[in-house]
Amino acid sequence: MSSFPRVLWLVLILGPAVLVVPSTDAKAQSHTLESNQLVVTVTEDPYSFEVRAAQSGTVLLTHAATSFRQGIYAQNVRAAYDVQVQGNVLTAKLDLAHLAHPATLRLSLPRERRATLTLDHPFPDASIQVAFADKGQHYYGIWEHTHGGDLDNRGASHPFVGRDYQHEQVYAASIRAPFYMMSNGLGVYAETQAAGHYSIARSDTTQFRFQTGKLTYHLLYGPSYKRILREYNRLAGPPDMPPLWSMSSIWWRDDHTNIPEQVDAANAQELLLRDVQMLQDYRIPASTMWIDRPFTTGEWGWGGKTFASFFPDPDAMAQTLRDNGMHLLYWITGRTAHTLKEPLRDRGLLFDGYTEHPSGDLRQTEAYLYYKDFLDSLASDVQLADGQTGVFGYKIDRGGEREMPDSLINTQVTLFNRAAHEQMTAHHGDNFFIFARSLHDKSRRWVAHWNGDPRDNFQALRTSIKNSLRSGLMNFPMWGSDIGSYDKNPSKELLLRWIGFGTYSPMMEFMIDGRDRWYYGGDPQVIDITREATQRHHDLIPYTRSALHHAHRTGVPVMRALLLEYPTDTTVSDMWNQFFYGPNLLVAPVSRKGVEERDVYLPEGRWLNYNDRTSVEQGNRTVTEPAPLGTVPRFVREGAIIPRGDILEANQSWKTDWQPRLRIEVFPARSETTSFNYYTGRVVRPITSRVTNNGITISFEALDHDGRLEIYVDSINRVIRDGDALSDSEYDYHAEQNRLVVPFSGDTTVRLPGATSIF
Template sequence: MKFTDGHWQMRPGRTAHYATQVADIREDGRRMTLYAPVRRIAGRGDTLNGPLLTVECWSPAEGVIGVRTTHHAGSVRRGPDFALPGAGEGSGTVRRDGTVVELRSGELTLRVDTAAPWQLEFAAGGRVLTSAGARGTGFVTDADDRHHMLGQLALGVGELVYGLGERFTPFVKNGQSVDIWQADGGTSSEQAYKNVPFHLTNRGYGVFVNHPGQVSYEVGSESVGQVQFSVEDQSLEYFVIHGPTPKRILERYTALTGRPALPPAWALGLWLTTSFTTDYDEATVGRFVSGMAERGIPLSVFHFDCFWMREYQWSDFTWDPRTFPDPEGMLARLRQQGLRICVWINPYIAQKSALFEEGMREGHLVRRADGSVWQWDLWQPGMALVDFTSPAARDWYTGKLRTLLHQGVDCFKTDFGERIPTDVVWHDGSDPERMHNYYTHLYNQAVFELLREERGEGEALLFARSATAGGQQYPVHWGGDCESHFNAMAESLRGGLSLGLSGFGFWSHDIGGFEGTPTPAVFKRWVQFGLLSSHSRLHGSKSYRVPWDYGEEAVAVTREFTLLKHRLAPYLQRAAQQAHTTGVPVMRAMVLEFPDDPAAAALDRQYLLGEDLLVAPVFTDDGTVEYYVPAGTWTNFLTGDQVTGPRWVRERHGFHTLPLLARPDSVVPLAADDQHPVSAWADGIELRVHAFADAAERTLVVPSPDGPGQSARFHVRRQGGRLHIGTDSPHPWRLRLRGPDGPVLSHPAGTREAVVPYPG
């Protein structure tokens, strides 16, 4: 929210109060509390009739410093609050040197000079990262008695800001006004399904605003040298998180707010859906499934979208008997073909649903202040909302889903959760404004924990649209409703990369676009992009997304890239494990992998899939693509062609190739089985070695679907004109030294060491 009218004046009706100095300080060795008047104190009389801000500073984890500024501490805090599983006490130490007081945590230091004008200075590595200066700490009131706490942190020259959730606006957030407020706005506006009050910059730090309600950001868009964030509240809490690298920032942020669960490996395969408003029944589903098999396109998951239930009755979690008279038998038949099953759900109950009367009678639906059930006619006639703040309502809702799991369903697409009213009363007394964003967290958490309980650790999986901070713990998330053209494909990628820089490890999107019908060219290019994403789903709105509807070449492209993704499964599973243990996403913005390369700072049309494969999707009808190649010799994984960077490249690709480049000195594992995403990956594994420099070495871990204890390890080292390979794998393995068509060196089971010529 903008409060000022230019640099000098306030907007009409607004009055600002900023911390001006430290009037007093309390220390306990681990924390410090600053007392800051909002006007200069020259004598005792100045201490009367004016606000005094309380600024608490502490460290919840190494390399993280929290700041909580409070005006009136007596306000009622009704919640909800973000859970911070990684927060603790005692990570910082306070020391005083004359008038300077410092709070240190790891390499991060908060420095305050109590004798100088107000400034909170955050430093690490011998340099100042950012600071809250003359207008950096305070509050603003308006003519309607609304009270906004605000913080401002300085931006340095050339400093760029990323994150704030899955945002489809420009990738670099400088110059933007951003409201952290859940909305169902598609992918072509400033609204977002996944709003996260966390940003990081290219100067070695990130900032998490610990407030689940509306947080308004002005990112160099009000005061051009500042990131401002404000909330309508009496206190404002934020954490400065040191890196220094972007990866380390994400590690610390996700350690604080929760790391992503590890999705089951079967989810890496291709998903196909019925689409949204299309006509379908079991015969349609059978035709789709058999059609994929007949065309040699392996399918892993089949998804039933909304109309598996009867119209006007979403959600009652009952199969439409007109089109699915034998749901248990149908699901059993699909599972016999090796498929997993996903069904669409949402947290809304239509008035015609049998569950409406039951939920209203038992108090499971959100109510207005007068005790009536909140309802409206958007989406579903007479729609009500499940109150997940009630343990009984949560158990009631998940009990209905449990029945579906026992029928043979494996996972749920948890759609919606954004349009949450603020004129309601919650069971636990939560603040409606704070609950608007947080509702999706309770919704997805309830469903995910049910799946974990029923299916076991490592088998729980959602396909979720909405989220906020901490929601990364319940993967996977997809990008929402996009159009079916190249611009929408590019904006979807932009949103996914932004989400990845907000702590989310896994992300997908509707291959082919959701609204409208893609041209064959768009479909084929989107298939390439989709099958080089962490998770891959064909889905549409009013038209099907079966490949043969888009021509025989579309069938061939879908088959080729599905088989490629299956072969890449051990590589992708390793990247998934890294996301699970470190918070670094599978799909990585270039700035995440190359933070010291200025050319990578604003790239949003290419990404790293895992740590070693650069993907540049094609967004043009004629196959022209421009992309940036960082330093070193990169190898096209599909053609074997090499390109040496740093440089920009302009190429034209047919529908069977795209820029998919292997990193210099990389070793990429390929499974022998291209028909399934889950196989005995180490058995017959192929190792592709790319542009290994002399003295380069890499250790490669090939994961096992049976758990980390069954992993195989390979160590590859170049010495002169030879490669030395050592492994603990008892399985046969192969080595490919030159591109996809180069010679293959096969090694029988039990070969633990090999030395092969490598001319380079």
């Protein structure tokens, strides 16, 4: 499979250094590694390699250049020598111009869809740059924020360091992963926390550079985007699976000490509890209230180990929240203030000389444990009646505002996210929720994400929609944004449009500051739309949880750019203003001012208008849909299955006889079998819709909760459930919507002889 080069060693003495240069035959030697899916061919002189698809022979990647920088000099790799091939592993030395010491290469095919390359240089402070030929493909990933197109990164050139750049519309949208997917079927993942830089499709190459003397990067073959994400998820680690209660609405204020004139409250604690009561009064389902700073004693409202006097009884506050089905979270940061700063400084564990409140060096075990102990003492200051802490998680802020050297941001934020996760795990097992602003690659294992501080304009809403889909393309599925903006004075129209978008974000997060004039002022339109949207989001929890679990297993996100579902449709290659929520629900939020309708592109197939449940549309075309305030155009594709229902009580005290119930919507296809993998919280139970010449059959094993099936079909003749024919009184058929309603309990099979699809 490979031949070893005949090498004549030529030794040149250059001062104190010895330069070893391989001399090869006139014809360049090449070596090939193969799997069932990939073929990688390495050429010795000049050094280069090519990656092809094994089945089709299509060239997926062509190496253009590799260089190492030591000091101010960039040293290009000229040739590979001493090449050894053993099984699926190739090793070689890399000849660098003007340097006596060679670099080394290790190339392997550890899996049939993955090639792994490790470059190593003896100087640890070197940087490594790799370039590939650009062939006009699309590139997705790397940054949450747009630095090139909308979703496609072509033309982008930007640092990869995690600093919170002053983006005009959304400050500090700072998810980042050293990973991108290309439309030709290959993903590239550099497994490093080093600072770096990416340059995408510029001067006919795409290249990355990292400040490290050793770099491992992986080539992940799909060819589908979903398959690439699956390989990436397996390699980099899956996202954290959040608790059920985190999927209802989340509420907060930027400063509870700033009591608005519309609210009768004597202090910050009374204001928080008044907000809890407001949600119940308006029947707005919610599960979480979190507190931003200031809330502790000491400088900056953060850094003390006890709550400040304006929260006079945090135990009672936390207990009231739990009694009302809600959870208390609070704001934390890796920045130091008050009791955190001086002990770390005294031990030489502080990044002094940066901001006024620099971070501790969490690479040092003592500093890491000190942060965990501090968080533990603050959480332990809040006790519930059952003896456990009343704090159920955190919002982690900052992390990219020069609290530390830029070169360490990626490492530091990952360690802080991990420390907070471990500290909460010790108290609550897996029953807690943490979300953070700054995340690097493997932080997904520890925390969810909100996209920073958006401004109060429609362009910021549009940017946030792009952020959500870009984050999903890097395997960060539990995502949310500050609904209506972080600013205190959004217009009512902007707030209501953002609520429409937030309904179809896994994390639906409301800031109340600046909205008191509507909620406490009793604006019926704002209250009604908020209630309807939060109830709809709450009702989608069975579907959302299943999609999040699917993301945990496969890397395929909840909020999906259309390109994931229709990769060959060139219309959607950079489309951001509509997306899939989960596998079956197409949503098209309004993100422009003064708009009462909008165009929706329907890809190939047949689609049911999910708002009227009667109109079936043919795909591969654009339709215009009404979209007044409070309405988001939505479609489901043929064969869709959407589990819904109320399976989380949360704060719904107005439901005196509450019991968990499921409501499973099924839209059978005309001829194919479709299924949905429903996650019960313990196991995955497929829900299947089978279409035969004899009719339609819906079947599934027990889903932990009883409920009802809502099946959209024509021509109901008989309904047979678990082998028994049902009488007319045991089911309902709504002919105007072709909707059959059948109760179910436990393992269920419903047969509909003679029934036909509405598609």
